[in-house]
Amino acid sequence: MRTILSALTLFALWLLMSGIYKPLIVWLGLASAVIAVLVVRRMDIIDGHRLSIPLKPLKFITYLAWLMKEIAVSNIAVTKLILSPKMGLRQHLFRVPNTQRSELAATIYANSITLTPGTITVEIDRDAFWVHAANFDESDHGALADMDSRVTATETGRR
Amino acid sequence: MTLLIDILSWACIIGGSFFMVVSAIGIVRFPDFWSRLHAASVGDSGGMILLIAGMCLQSGLTLITVKLIAIGIFLFITGPTATHAVANAALVTGWRPKTGKGLIAEENIPYGDAKPTRQGR
Numbered sequence: 359m360r361t362i363l364s365a366l367t368l369f370a371l372w373l374l375m376s377g378i379y380k381p382l383i384v385w386l387g388l389a390s391a392v393i394a395v396l397v398v399r400r401m402d403i404i405d406g407h408r409l410s411i412p413l414k415p416l417k418f419i420t421y422l423a424w425l426m427k428e429i430a431v432s433n434i435a436v437t438k439l440i441l442s443p444k445m446g447l448r449q450h451l452f453r454v455p456n457t458q459r460s461e462l463a464a465t466i467y468a469n470s471i472t473l474t475p476g477t478i479t480v481e482i483d484r485d486a487f488w489v490h491a492a493n494f495d496e497s498d499h500g501a502l503a504d505m506d507s508r509v510t511a512t513e514t515g516r517r
Numbered sequence: 518m519t520l521l522i523d524i525l526s527w528a529c530i531i532g533g534s535f536f537m538v539v540s541a542i543g544i545v546r547f548p549d550f551w552s553r554l555h556a557a558s559v560g561d562s563g564g565m566i567l568l569i570a571g572m573c574l575q576s577g578l579t580l581i582t583v584k585l586i587a588i589g590i591f592l593f594i595t596g597p598t599a600t601h602a603v604a605n606a607a608l609v610t611g612w613r614p615k616t617g618k619g620l621i622a623e624e625n626i627p628y629g630d631a632k633p634t635r636q637g638r
Contacts, residue, residue: 441542445547449614476558
């Protein structure tokens with residue numbers, strides 16, 4: 359069952375990528391999808407590893423929308439910083455505690471910090487990140503804690 | 518309708534190009550390694566998203582849009598990962614950012630015993 363599903367998914371991906379729908383080409387695409395899945399199946403990988411995504415889909419999508427807004431806001435802030443005649447840089451490297459249970463959610467949090475211009479995740483401790491800010495402000499601690507709780511809210515209980 | 522889409526997509530493309538140029542200016546103007554990373558991430562996030570959105574609007578509902586969205590998703594993940602890798606490499610080799618005016622550097626920064634091979638500027 360999983361074999362057929364993965365072959366169909368591969369074929370759908372092939373259809374999306376190719377854009378040439380002559381019968382011969384489509385058959386070749388279908389054949390390559392099936393052969394790829396058969397090879398993987400013979401390698402005994404297909405049922406061994408299960409990918410689990412411990413996130414709530416709807417909450418994650420609202421989080422992405424919120425993240426886009428944050429990226430826009432901080433983009434404008436850093437643009438002002440670059441274009442201002444006297445660059446008021448105030449660099450700081452500081453600890454930011456994180457509360458995610460799963461590694462995936464922690465990765466999403468760390469990447470979200472780096473994705474918003476002005477802050478970069480530099481190093482990961484056991485229960486905290488080291489974040490470097492170009493223009494540190496005392497309110498940054500609160501803003502990052504807010505982002506942290508939003509990422510944690512997208513998690514399900516599973517690990 | 519096509520006019521509206523054209524205006525929207527050109528607004529996105531021009532906005533994205535603006536952020537790319539600003540990002541390049543920032544890389545030249547900023548004083549040291551750490552702040553230059555921040556300037557680079559402006560083009561990485563805002564510029565990239567706006568440019569891809571503008572190109573999607575230009576191509577309409579075609580397979581090209583599907584591919585553009587796939588590229589966008591990959592860049593959305595790999596961009597910050599690459600920035601993090603560069604910053605982390607700097608920290609491991611012992612480069613330290615300057616601490617801004619009125620701020621006290623935090624204690625127990627990892628790799629505190631690393632000897633800088635060359636001072637970061």
